[in-house]
Amino acid sequence: MTETAYASPALIAPSPRGRLLIGNLHDFIDDFLVTMERDFINHGDIVRYQIGSRIVHVVSHPDYAQHVLVEHQRDFPKVGGNGGLQIIAGNGLISNPSPESWLIQRRMMQPMFHRKRLAAMGEKIDAAGARMIQRWQALPDAATIDMDHEMLQVTLDIIMQTMFSADMLGEVGKLAPAVTAAVDYANYRIFNPFSLPLPMPTRRNRAYMQARKVLDSMIFGLIKQRRAATEPVGDLLDMLLEAQDAETGERMSDEQIRDEVLTIFAAGHETTANTLTFAWYLLSEHPEIRSQLQAELDQVLQGRAPSVNDLPNLPYTLQVFKEAMRLYPAAPITGPRRVTKPTQLGGYDLPLNSQVIVSITNLHRHPAFWENPLQFDPSRFAPNANQPRHHLAFMPFGAGPRKCIGNNLAEMEGALLLACVAQHYNPQLQPGHQVKPEMAITMRAKDGMPMFLKRR
Template identity: 45%
Template structure:
């Protein structure tokens, strides 16, 4: 076996003599990763300043090495955990080790498919309320920010699923507090640690603290009322409060329930909303796909509201959403940090926070060796026949390995039901002259929102 190379011998662009590729990472990261892999292959080293090396992977074999075969040698980067901690606490996203394994085991029953099916009714009900509001608009010819509409909708759905409570209303402080807290968490993660510490009372820090206090008061009050028997609900909170550790008999504390609730809020509304917004954008660009998707919804449903029992027959709609997440994965990049010595692609890695292994789903999903004509929008890629021919880790919209997103089935069910309901009643059209650009923050959003023309079908027929 050849001797392992040093980190400095890994292939990649030189970039600036001092800063490396850090400026492009901040201003145009999607193109940075795409170009680097086009020029240097599936294993690329990007220098982030004089001391930090970012190793980017677009090979399913290398990704399997990190996420599955040697997962014990890689952990969440310390900086990412630090920046997300004020909002998410010790939830599934930030925790690790035995505590993470215990929490994952305790939470798994809440996300079984049979349990999720019971939530379908509230998903459809929230969608029908949104569609009624669209129908009643006084000036239907004005563009509607579909990105904001999807955020509002999925926040309402996750609030009902988690607490049996709609937390999306404009009078409710949860929606605004979540927006402020998430924006600040985005800022901290992307600033690479260059932000004012919490003890300095800057305007940003004060707003962040106020938002966190508001969220905590609402969530802890909901938990306290449920524990006191003042509220009831066949929801995720009830499941999480009921589960016990099989070994110790312990249940989750209020603090643990709070942290997992915040994690579910983030994963259950921000990421799905962004993916849905991108889907409406893509359908407007591809009327033939939209027509086929609408025909399936009408053939299966005949104008009635969708249910969980319809999902197996709404296969093409699911494929549309899956192909959307290939082109615009909401969690567009994930990162790991070596915590034990390892050799990756012939390069020796030592435990250090200065080395980060990155897996950009955005770049992976555009690897032409895995996805022919990668920029083409083609839901047929996710037919059972084509899916069976791809490597297991060629597609990572929900991550992979043992930390695969626990809510993946929730998101797929929710998106398919929403899509079926909307397609039966409305056409969404692009606003002429409006350019849609991706904004790669912690999640991949349409920059500046997504104004669209929302046309009732009976009007355009």
């Protein structure tokens, strides 16, 4: 008897009903956050989607995340090309699908994120926070601000200062919309295999090319300036300029450096900004938790500005940031992974060359791992919290070798900015404003976050 005769029949994971030819395309491009939540409730921890000829499984169980991202990560490399972030970030650290060249990049950039260096970055974060508070002090009490824009501005200031020693605060008005447009474009292309190629002058393609021009001009300008400098500064840009291929001794081209700079610039500020925006929303809706946060700040800081050295004494502040990441993870899904060996997961077949996405949002709200999953409760992250959990039930920064390189920086920055604002202000959501999370690679507030900036 042949081997095929013994093989078990294909076990196809549950799937929402698709449409002729396009399959589940509408589920992906309509509102993917809603789709993921709906299908998790209806079908469970593993759901199969068909988009044209592409098969994608969305998984929502920490054991499956462990399988794909950690234990068998070699069999699940990142998807490249049109199906991944490569569209905008080229072969930058986050989007490079080649495990071999990715490892060289990661080793080269890792020292920048070492704890010792982070402490020095803390001072730059404090300074950027102080600049924001100074701007706000010029506003009348309870002025209306776009909190999402304010958070993007401060985190953009921080990423440029800490990684590239550049002051770009004056350029925020141009850069922030360009990042948003580029990320929107990548989101559209990743989820829509029928999108027209870049050279076609569609409205979307033209908008992206315009955004790319703005970003490239900023980045190539930085590279040119630094190449002309006589003294090294010792930041990430210097590291990239000095990096040499171990075998050939070759240095990186401007285009390679551009991809890395764009990656760190985009991945390193929008994510933290969006988390903080949702944290202010949650605190506005839960004044009792805000009071608890402010009690900690008042007791530890006694009115002075927070610094990185205060963080070990501000555990509740970090808990608030973590709980905001749990409910509104800035990266709601991992990047798609390609199945390079046909295998089974959760008893279902994952065909060769199909894709797997881990739903971080569903993991963070999984009722088997979280009590009252929708409740905002920072005490879940208290050191003495009596809640044994699967170690991947909370994974805002991903897992395995391709886990976020900036996780410690993000937590430090998030806690410091929470402290520096909550110390002085009670930001209050404008009454009647409907907060609607949307996914465009990152999770953000669809119609912004208008808030009254009330002084304490």
